[in-house]
Amino acid sequence: MVKIEGIDKLLAEHPFFKDMPIDARKTLAGCAKNERIEPGDYLAQEGNAADKFYLIRSGALAVECHVPSGDNLVIETLHTGEVFGWSWMVPPYEWNFDIRAVDLTRVISLDAACLRKKITKDKLLGFELYSRFIPILAKRLHSTRQQLTDLYGKS
Amino acid sequence: MTSKTAVKRSPKTADDAQPDTRPDAPRDAPLDAMMPVPFRIVKRTQELADTFTIELTPASGRGGAFAFRPGQFNMLYAFGVGEVPISISGDPANPKKLIHTIRNVGAVTQAISNMKVGDEIGVRGPFGSAWPVEKAEGSDVLIITGGIGLAPLRPAIDHVLANRGKYGRFVILYGARSPADVLFMEQLTAWRGRLDTYVDVTVDHATRDWAGNVGVVTRLIERANFDAYHAKAFICGPELMMRFTIKELSSRGLKDEDIYVSMERNMKCAIGHCGHCQFGGKFVCKDGPVFPYSSVNALLKVRGL
The missing domain is CATH 3.40.50.80 (Nucleotide-binding domain of ferredoxin-NADP reductase (FNR) module)
Known part of the structure:
Protein backbone atom coordinates (compact mmCIF):
# COMPACT_ATOMS: atom_id res chain seq x y z
CA MET A 1 0.00 0.00 0.00
CA VAL A 2 1.46 3.37 -1.04
CA LYS A 3 1.51 6.01 1.66
CA ILE A 4 0.59 9.22 -0.16
CA GLU A 5 1.91 11.53 2.60
CA GLY A 6 5.38 9.96 2.49
CA ILE A 7 5.54 9.97 -1.29
CA ASP A 8 4.36 13.58 -1.46
CA LYS A 9 7.20 14.57 0.83
CA LEU A 10 9.70 12.82 -1.45
CA LEU A 11 8.16 14.50 -4.51
CA ALA A 12 8.39 17.89 -2.84
CA GLU A 13 12.13 17.32 -2.26
CA HIS A 14 12.81 16.55 -5.92
CA PRO A 15 13.81 19.48 -8.22
CA PHE A 16 11.27 18.38 -10.84
CA PHE A 17 8.44 19.37 -8.52
CA LYS A 18 9.96 22.66 -7.44
CA ASP A 19 7.29 25.39 -7.41
CA MET A 20 4.51 23.04 -8.50
CA PRO A 21 1.18 23.93 -6.83
CA ILE A 22 0.72 21.69 -3.81
CA ASP A 23 -2.68 20.42 -4.98
CA ALA A 24 -1.23 19.31 -8.32
CA ARG A 25 1.69 17.59 -6.60
CA LYS A 26 -0.59 15.78 -4.17
CA THR A 27 -2.76 14.61 -7.06
CA LEU A 28 0.29 13.23 -8.85
CA ALA A 29 1.51 11.58 -5.66
CA GLY A 30 -1.34 9.12 -6.12
CA CYS A 31 0.46 7.76 -9.20
CA ALA A 32 3.89 7.62 -7.51
CA LYS A 33 5.85 4.80 -5.97
CA ASN A 34 9.21 4.61 -4.24
CA GLU A 35 11.60 2.11 -5.87
CA ARG A 36 15.13 0.82 -5.39
CA ILE A 37 17.24 -0.57 -8.24
CA GLU A 38 20.32 -2.69 -7.64
CA PRO A 39 23.50 -1.92 -9.61
CA GLY A 40 23.38 -3.63 -13.01
CA ASP A 41 19.62 -4.13 -12.98
CA TYR A 42 17.58 -2.81 -15.89
CA LEU A 43 14.73 -0.44 -15.32
CA ALA A 44 13.62 -0.37 -18.95
CA GLN A 45 14.43 -2.13 -22.17
CA GLU A 46 14.02 -1.00 -25.76
CA GLY A 47 10.66 -2.00 -27.21
CA ASN A 48 8.99 -2.67 -23.86
CA ALA A 49 5.96 -0.69 -22.75
CA ALA A 50 6.91 2.72 -21.37
CA ASP A 51 4.50 2.55 -18.50
CA LYS A 52 6.36 4.86 -16.09
CA PHE A 53 8.68 7.79 -15.77
CA TYR A 54 11.25 8.16 -13.03
CA LEU A 55 12.66 10.80 -10.71
CA ILE A 56 16.15 9.91 -9.50
CA ARG A 57 16.49 10.46 -5.76
CA SER A 58 20.03 9.09 -5.55
CA GLY A 59 22.41 7.03 -7.66
CA ALA A 60 23.01 6.95 -11.39
CA LEU A 61 21.33 5.44 -14.43
CA ALA A 62 22.86 4.70 -17.81
CA VAL A 63 20.89 5.15 -21.02
CA GLU A 64 22.08 2.39 -23.30
CA CYS A 65 21.67 1.24 -26.85
CA HIS A 66 22.12 -2.45 -27.45
CA VAL A 67 24.40 -3.34 -30.34
CA PRO A 68 24.99 -6.65 -32.15
CA SER A 69 28.36 -7.25 -30.44
CA GLY A 70 26.47 -7.64 -27.18
CA ASP A 71 28.34 -4.88 -25.38
CA ASN A 72 25.79 -2.13 -24.95
CA LEU A 73 26.77 1.39 -25.91
CA VAL A 74 26.22 3.92 -23.11
CA ILE A 75 25.06 7.21 -24.61
CA GLU A 76 24.17 9.15 -21.48
CA THR A 77 24.21 8.90 -17.71
CA LEU A 78 21.63 10.49 -15.45
CA HIS A 79 22.15 11.38 -11.82
CA THR A 80 20.58 12.46 -8.56
CA GLY A 81 17.91 15.10 -9.08
CA GLU A 82 17.33 14.25 -12.72
CA VAL A 83 14.32 12.80 -14.50
CA PHE A 84 14.21 10.07 -17.03
CA GLY A 85 11.55 8.78 -19.39
CA TRP A 86 9.21 10.66 -21.69
CA SER A 87 8.23 7.75 -23.92
CA TRP A 88 5.09 7.43 -21.79
CA MET A 89 3.88 10.71 -23.31
CA VAL A 90 4.36 9.76 -26.95
CA PRO A 91 2.59 6.93 -28.81
CA PRO A 92 3.28 4.04 -29.16
CA TYR A 93 4.45 4.41 -25.51
CA GLU A 94 7.50 2.17 -25.87
CA TRP A 95 11.03 2.63 -24.52
CA ASN A 96 13.55 3.63 -27.17
CA PHE A 97 16.61 2.67 -25.10
CA ASP A 98 17.67 0.41 -22.26
CA ILE A 99 18.07 1.94 -18.80
CA ARG A 100 20.52 0.33 -16.34
CA ALA A 101 21.36 1.26 -12.79
CA VAL A 102 25.08 2.10 -12.57
CA ASP A 103 25.01 2.33 -8.77
CA LEU A 104 22.44 1.47 -6.19
CA THR A 105 19.73 3.88 -7.33
CA ARG A 106 16.65 5.12 -5.57
CA VAL A 107 13.86 6.51 -7.72
CA ILE A 108 10.27 7.56 -7.55
CA SER A 109 8.31 6.05 -10.40
CA LEU A 110 5.12 7.60 -11.71
CA ASP A 111 2.64 5.29 -13.36
CA ALA A 112 1.87 6.33 -16.94
CA ALA A 113 -1.67 4.99 -17.19
CA CYS A 114 -2.55 6.73 -13.93
CA LEU A 115 -0.95 9.98 -15.13
CA ARG A 116 -2.66 9.91 -18.52
CA LYS A 117 -6.00 9.32 -16.86
CA LYS A 118 -5.55 12.24 -14.48
CA ILE A 119 -4.24 14.75 -17.01
CA THR A 120 -7.02 13.85 -19.47
CA LYS A 121 -9.51 14.90 -16.80
CA ASP A 122 -7.50 17.84 -15.47
CA LYS A 123 -5.92 19.90 -18.28
CA LEU A 124 -4.22 22.26 -15.81
CA LEU A 125 -2.49 19.30 -14.21
CA GLY A 126 -1.30 18.28 -17.66
CA PHE A 127 0.04 21.77 -18.21
CA GLU A 128 1.92 21.64 -14.89
CA LEU A 129 3.49 18.35 -15.85
CA TYR A 130 4.30 19.15 -19.46
CA SER A 131 5.72 22.58 -18.64
CA ARG A 132 8.27 20.78 -16.45
CA PHE A 133 9.14 18.24 -19.10
CA ILE A 134 9.69 20.71 -21.96
CA PRO A 135 12.80 22.41 -20.46
CA ILE A 136 14.26 18.98 -19.68
CA LEU A 137 13.63 17.82 -23.24
CA ALA A 138 15.19 21.01 -24.59
CA LYS A 139 18.26 20.60 -22.39
CA ARG A 140 18.75 16.97 -23.39
CA LEU A 141 18.34 17.86 -27.06
CA HIS A 142 20.88 20.66 -26.67
CA SER A 143 23.36 18.31 -24.98
CA THR A 144 22.84 15.68 -27.66
CA ARG A 145 23.49 18.26 -30.35
CA GLN A 146 26.69 19.23 -28.56
CA GLN A 147 27.74 15.58 -28.54
CA LEU A 148 27.10 15.41 -32.28
CA THR A 149 29.62 18.19 -32.89
CA ASP A 150 32.50 16.00 -31.64
CA LEU A 151 33.18 18.65 -29.02
CA TYR A 152 36.73 17.57 -28.19
CA GLY A 153 37.82 16.79 -31.75
CA LYS A 154 40.81 18.13 -33.57
CA SER A 155 40.27 21.86 -33.80
CA MET B 1 68.43 26.27 -19.72
CA THR B 2 71.02 28.80 -20.79
CA SER B 3 70.74 32.33 -19.53
CA LYS B 4 70.46 33.48 -23.13
CA THR B 5 67.22 31.60 -23.56
CA ALA B 6 65.92 32.55 -20.17
CA VAL B 7 65.61 36.23 -21.13
CA LYS B 8 63.05 35.30 -23.75
CA ARG B 9 60.39 34.75 -21.15
CA SER B 10 57.26 36.78 -21.45
CA PRO B 11 55.85 36.53 -17.94
CA LYS B 12 52.49 38.16 -18.54
CA THR B 13 49.17 37.08 -17.20
CA ALA B 14 45.99 37.14 -19.20
CA ASP B 15 44.97 40.24 -17.28
CA ASP B 16 47.81 42.11 -18.91
CA ALA B 17 46.70 40.89 -22.28
CA GLN B 18 44.97 44.08 -23.40
CA PRO B 19 46.83 44.99 -26.59
CA ASP B 20 48.82 48.19 -26.59
CA THR B 21 48.27 49.50 -30.09
CA ARG B 22 50.65 52.46 -29.86
CA PRO B 23 53.36 52.26 -32.51
CA ASP B 24 55.98 52.73 -29.84
CA ALA B 25 54.50 50.12 -27.55
CA PRO B 26 57.22 48.04 -25.94
CA ARG B 27 57.82 44.65 -27.50
CA ASP B 28 57.94 41.65 -25.22
CA ALA B 29 60.30 39.45 -27.13
CA PRO B 30 63.99 40.23 -27.62
CA LEU B 31 65.63 39.94 -31.01
CA ASP B 32 66.88 36.39 -30.44
CA ALA B 33 63.36 35.11 -29.89
CA MET B 34 63.40 33.73 -33.43
CA MET B 35 66.42 31.52 -32.77
CA PRO B 36 65.56 27.93 -31.79
CA VAL B 37 67.72 26.37 -29.08
CA PRO B 38 68.53 22.68 -29.51
CA PHE B 39 67.03 20.38 -26.90
CA ARG B 40 67.25 16.61 -26.58
CA ILE B 41 64.35 14.26 -25.93
CA VAL B 42 65.07 12.39 -22.69
CA LYS B 43 61.71 10.69 -22.29
CA ARG B 44 58.77 9.89 -24.55
CA THR B 45 55.39 8.61 -23.32
CA GLN B 46 52.57 7.51 -25.57
CA GLU B 47 49.53 8.90 -23.75
CA LEU B 48 46.78 7.97 -26.21
CA ALA B 49 46.62 6.53 -29.72
CA ASP B 50 47.31 9.96 -31.21
CA THR B 51 48.83 11.83 -28.27
CA PHE B 52 52.28 11.65 -26.71
CA THR B 53 54.39 13.50 -24.14
CA ILE B 54 58.05 14.40 -24.50
CA GLU B 55 60.46 15.56 -21.83
CA LEU B 56 63.32 17.75 -23.03
CA THR B 57 66.72 18.82 -21.75
CA PRO B 58 69.15 21.30 -23.34
CA ALA B 59 71.27 19.55 -25.96
CA SER B 60 74.25 21.58 -24.76
CA GLY B 61 74.37 19.28 -21.76
CA ARG B 62 74.23 22.26 -19.43
CA GLY B 63 71.12 21.60 -17.43
CA GLY B 64 69.18 24.44 -15.92
CA ALA B 65 65.74 25.73 -15.19
CA PHE B 66 63.35 26.51 -18.03
CA ALA B 67 61.16 28.91 -16.13
CA PHE B 68 57.64 29.36 -17.47
CA ARG B 69 54.20 30.28 -16.24
CA PRO B 70 51.15 28.00 -16.49
CA GLY B 71 49.52 28.39 -19.88
CA GLN B 72 52.59 29.53 -21.82
CA PHE B 73 53.76 27.77 -24.95
CA ASN B 74 56.94 27.03 -26.89
CA MET B 75 57.57 26.80 -30.60
CA LEU B 76 58.93 23.31 -31.23
CA TYR B 77 61.01 22.90 -34.36
CA ALA B 78 61.31 19.54 -36.08
CA PHE B 79 64.46 20.30 -38.05
CA GLY B 80 63.82 20.30 -41.77
CA VAL B 81 60.07 19.96 -41.36
CA GLY B 82 58.76 23.00 -39.54
CA GLU B 83 57.67 24.61 -36.29
CA VAL B 84 54.55 24.17 -34.25
CA PRO B 85 53.26 25.99 -31.13
CA ILE B 86 52.83 23.61 -28.20
CA SER B 87 51.76 24.49 -24.67
CA ILE B 88 54.01 23.46 -21.84
CA SER B 89 52.33 20.69 -19.86
CA GLY B 90 54.86 20.20 -17.04
CA ASP B 91 54.90 21.44 -13.48
CA PRO B 92 56.03 25.08 -13.26
CA ALA B 93 57.51 24.34 -9.83
CA ASN B 94 59.81 21.81 -11.46
CA PRO B 95 61.26 23.84 -14.34
CA LYS B 96 64.18 21.47 -14.88
CA LYS B 97 61.74 19.22 -16.69
CA LEU B 98 60.50 20.81 -19.90
CA ILE B 99 57.44 18.78 -20.83
CA HIS B 100 55.09 19.01 -23.80
CA THR B 101 52.06 16.89 -24.59
CA ILE B 102 51.29 16.78 -28.28
CA ARG B 103 48.47 15.49 -30.42
CA ASN B 104 49.59 14.17 -33.76
CA VAL B 105 47.54 16.22 -36.21
CA GLY B 106 49.88 17.34 -39.01
CA ALA B 107 53.25 17.05 -40.70
CA VAL B 108 55.26 18.71 -37.92
CA THR B 109 53.62 16.88 -35.03
CA GLN B 110 53.96 13.66 -37.03
CA ALA B 111 57.70 14.34 -37.40
CA ILE B 112 58.00 15.00 -33.65
CA SER B 113 55.96 11.88 -32.97
CA ASN B 114 58.48 9.86 -34.97
CA MET B 115 61.40 11.13 -32.87
CA LYS B 116 63.02 8.90 -30.30
CA VAL B 117 64.76 9.46 -27.00
CA GLY B 118 68.10 11.12 -27.79
CA ASP B 119 66.85 12.98 -30.87
CA GLU B 120 67.19 16.76 -31.01
CA ILE B 121 64.43 19.30 -31.41
CA GLY B 122 64.52 23.10 -31.59
CA VAL B 123 62.80 25.13 -28.89
CA ARG B 124 61.81 28.81 -28.89
CA GLY B 125 60.01 30.25 -25.93
CA PRO B 126 58.29 30.39 -23.59
CA PHE B 127 55.80 32.75 -25.14
CA GLY B 128 52.43 34.22 -24.38
CA SER B 129 50.20 35.04 -21.44
CA ALA B 130 49.48 32.75 -18.50
CA TRP B 131 46.53 31.49 -16.50
CA PRO B 132 46.05 34.10 -13.76
CA VAL B 133 46.72 31.74 -10.88
CA GLU B 134 47.80 34.53 -8.53
CA LYS B 135 44.71 36.60 -9.23
CA ALA B 136 42.57 33.54 -8.51
CA GLU B 137 43.90 33.24 -4.97
CA GLY B 138 41.07 33.44 -2.48
CA SER B 139 38.50 32.33 -5.07
Missing part, protein backbone atom coordinates in the same frame (compact mmCIF):
# COMPACT_ATOMS: atom_id res chain seq x y z
CA ASP B 140 37.03 29.01 -6.05
CA VAL B 141 38.85 27.75 -9.14
CA LEU B 142 37.11 25.86 -11.94
CA ILE B 143 39.16 24.03 -14.52
CA ILE B 144 36.95 23.02 -17.43
CA THR B 145 38.53 21.30 -20.35
CA GLY B 146 38.17 18.66 -23.01
CA GLY B 147 40.41 16.42 -25.07
CA ILE B 148 44.01 17.62 -25.41
CA GLY B 149 42.96 20.86 -23.65
CA LEU B 150 43.90 19.30 -20.32
CA ALA B 151 47.59 19.54 -21.23
CA PRO B 152 47.86 23.37 -21.24
CA LEU B 153 45.91 23.45 -17.97
CA ARG B 154 47.97 20.85 -16.13
CA PRO B 155 50.59 23.43 -15.04
CA ALA B 156 47.79 25.56 -13.55
CA ILE B 157 46.38 22.50 -11.77
CA ASP B 158 49.86 21.69 -10.42
CA HIS B 159 50.21 25.26 -9.20
CA VAL B 160 46.85 25.32 -7.43
CA LEU B 161 47.48 21.95 -5.79
CA ALA B 162 50.95 23.04 -4.67
CA ASN B 163 49.40 26.14 -3.09
CA ARG B 164 46.08 24.58 -2.15
CA GLY B 165 45.54 26.64 0.98
CA LYS B 166 45.43 29.86 -1.03
CA TYR B 167 42.31 28.86 -2.96
CA GLY B 168 38.68 28.10 -2.23
CA ARG B 169 36.98 25.07 -3.72
CA PHE B 170 38.91 23.49 -6.55
CA VAL B 171 36.89 21.88 -9.34
CA ILE B 172 38.29 20.03 -12.35
CA LEU B 173 35.80 19.03 -15.06
CA TYR B 174 37.07 17.09 -18.05
CA GLY B 175 35.45 15.65 -21.16
CA ALA B 176 36.71 13.26 -23.80
CA ARG B 177 35.27 11.32 -26.70
CA SER B 178 35.56 7.92 -25.05
CA PRO B 179 37.33 6.30 -22.07
CA ALA B 180 40.24 5.46 -24.39
CA ASP B 181 40.62 9.18 -25.13
CA VAL B 182 40.88 10.36 -21.51
CA LEU B 183 44.22 12.12 -21.18
CA PHE B 184 46.31 11.79 -17.97
CA MET B 185 43.92 9.19 -16.54
CA GLU B 186 46.31 8.30 -13.70
CA GLN B 187 46.67 11.91 -12.66
CA LEU B 188 42.95 12.57 -12.88
CA THR B 189 42.43 9.57 -10.62
CA ALA B 190 45.06 10.84 -8.19
CA TRP B 191 43.57 14.34 -8.12
CA ARG B 192 40.15 12.83 -7.58
CA GLY B 193 41.50 10.92 -4.61
CA ARG B 194 42.36 14.14 -2.81
CA LEU B 195 39.89 15.32 -0.22
CA ASP B 196 40.34 18.96 -1.24
CA THR B 197 39.65 18.64 -4.97
CA TYR B 198 36.48 17.83 -6.91
CA VAL B 199 37.17 16.00 -10.15
CA ASP B 200 34.50 14.86 -12.59
CA VAL B 201 35.15 13.23 -15.94
CA THR B 202 32.72 12.50 -18.74
CA VAL B 203 32.89 10.90 -22.16
CA ASP B 204 30.67 11.15 -25.22
CA HIS B 205 30.11 7.41 -25.42
CA ALA B 206 31.30 4.29 -23.67
CA THR B 207 30.68 0.62 -23.17
CA ARG B 208 29.30 -0.91 -19.99
CA ASP B 209 32.69 -1.35 -18.37
CA TRP B 210 32.93 2.45 -17.97
CA ALA B 211 31.42 3.33 -14.60
CA GLY B 212 31.79 7.08 -15.06
CA ASN B 213 29.68 9.78 -16.66
CA VAL B 214 28.50 9.81 -20.24
CA GLY B 215 27.42 13.14 -21.71
CA VAL B 216 28.94 16.46 -22.61
CA VAL B 217 31.30 18.29 -20.25
CA THR B 218 28.87 21.20 -19.84
CA ARG B 219 26.48 18.88 -17.99
CA LEU B 220 29.07 18.37 -15.26
CA ILE B 221 28.87 22.04 -14.33
CA GLU B 222 25.42 21.81 -12.74
CA ARG B 223 26.60 19.10 -10.35
CA ALA B 224 29.80 20.86 -9.27
CA ASN B 225 29.70 22.80 -6.05
CA PHE B 226 31.20 26.29 -6.35
CA ASP B 227 30.37 29.87 -5.57
CA ALA B 228 29.73 31.47 -8.96
CA TYR B 229 30.17 34.94 -7.46
CA HIS B 230 33.61 34.16 -6.06
CA ALA B 231 35.10 31.89 -8.69
CA LYS B 232 37.53 32.02 -11.57
CA ALA B 233 37.08 29.60 -14.46
CA PHE B 234 39.94 28.50 -16.70
CA ILE B 235 38.70 26.88 -19.91
CA CYS B 236 40.73 25.17 -22.60
CA GLY B 237 39.52 23.10 -25.50
CA PRO B 238 38.15 23.49 -29.00
CA GLU B 239 36.44 26.84 -29.41
CA LEU B 240 33.02 25.25 -29.74
CA MET B 241 33.46 23.50 -26.40
CA MET B 242 34.55 26.75 -24.80
CA ARG B 243 31.54 28.63 -26.18
CA PHE B 244 29.07 26.08 -24.81
CA THR B 245 30.91 26.02 -21.49
CA ILE B 246 30.90 29.81 -21.18
CA LYS B 247 27.18 29.88 -21.88
CA GLU B 248 26.56 27.42 -19.07
CA LEU B 249 28.85 29.27 -16.65
CA SER B 250 27.18 32.59 -17.48
CA SER B 251 23.78 31.08 -16.80
CA ARG B 252 25.11 30.08 -13.37
CA GLY B 253 26.17 33.66 -12.61
CA LEU B 254 29.87 33.76 -13.47
CA LYS B 255 30.91 37.15 -14.79
CA ASP B 256 32.76 37.43 -18.11
CA GLU B 257 35.82 38.89 -16.39
CA ASP B 258 36.07 35.81 -14.15
CA ILE B 259 36.25 33.46 -17.12
CA TYR B 260 39.56 32.83 -18.90
CA VAL B 261 39.99 31.00 -22.17
CA SER B 262 43.00 29.71 -24.07
CA MET B 263 42.67 30.61 -27.73
CA GLU B 264 44.20 28.77 -30.62
CA ARG B 265 45.10 30.31 -33.94
CA ASN B 266 47.74 29.72 -36.61
CA MET B 267 50.82 30.90 -34.68
CA LYS B 268 54.05 31.20 -36.63
CA CYS B 269 56.51 33.77 -35.29
CA ALA B 270 55.15 33.68 -31.70
CA ILE B 271 56.16 37.32 -31.10
CA GLY B 272 53.35 39.22 -32.80
CA HIS B 273 55.27 40.18 -35.94
CA CYS B 274 54.00 37.94 -38.71
CA GLY B 275 50.29 38.45 -38.16
CA HIS B 276 49.27 34.85 -38.86
CA CYS B 277 47.48 34.54 -35.52
CA GLN B 278 45.76 37.92 -35.68
CA PHE B 279 42.46 37.81 -33.83
CA GLY B 280 40.68 41.12 -34.33
CA GLY B 281 43.05 43.69 -32.90
CA LYS B 282 45.00 41.08 -30.97
CA PHE B 283 47.69 38.55 -31.69
CA VAL B 284 47.02 35.22 -30.02
CA CYS B 285 50.75 34.46 -29.70
CA LYS B 286 51.65 37.72 -27.98
CA ASP B 287 48.46 38.95 -26.30
CA GLY B 288 47.28 35.41 -25.56
CA PRO B 289 46.90 32.52 -25.75
CA VAL B 290 45.15 33.01 -22.39
CA PHE B 291 42.60 35.81 -22.48
CA PRO B 292 39.96 37.04 -20.07
CA TYR B 293 36.71 36.17 -21.82
CA SER B 294 35.59 39.77 -21.30
CA SER B 295 38.32 40.89 -23.72
CA VAL B 296 37.45 38.44 -26.51
CA ASN B 297 33.73 37.77 -26.15
CA ALA B 298 32.83 40.14 -28.99
CA LEU B 299 35.48 38.61 -31.24
CA LEU B 300 34.27 35.09 -30.55
CA LYS B 301 30.91 36.06 -31.99
CA VAL B 302 32.43 37.23 -35.29
CA ARG B 303 31.95 34.47 -37.81
CA GLY B 304 34.95 33.44 -39.83
CA LEU B 305 37.42 35.25 -37.57
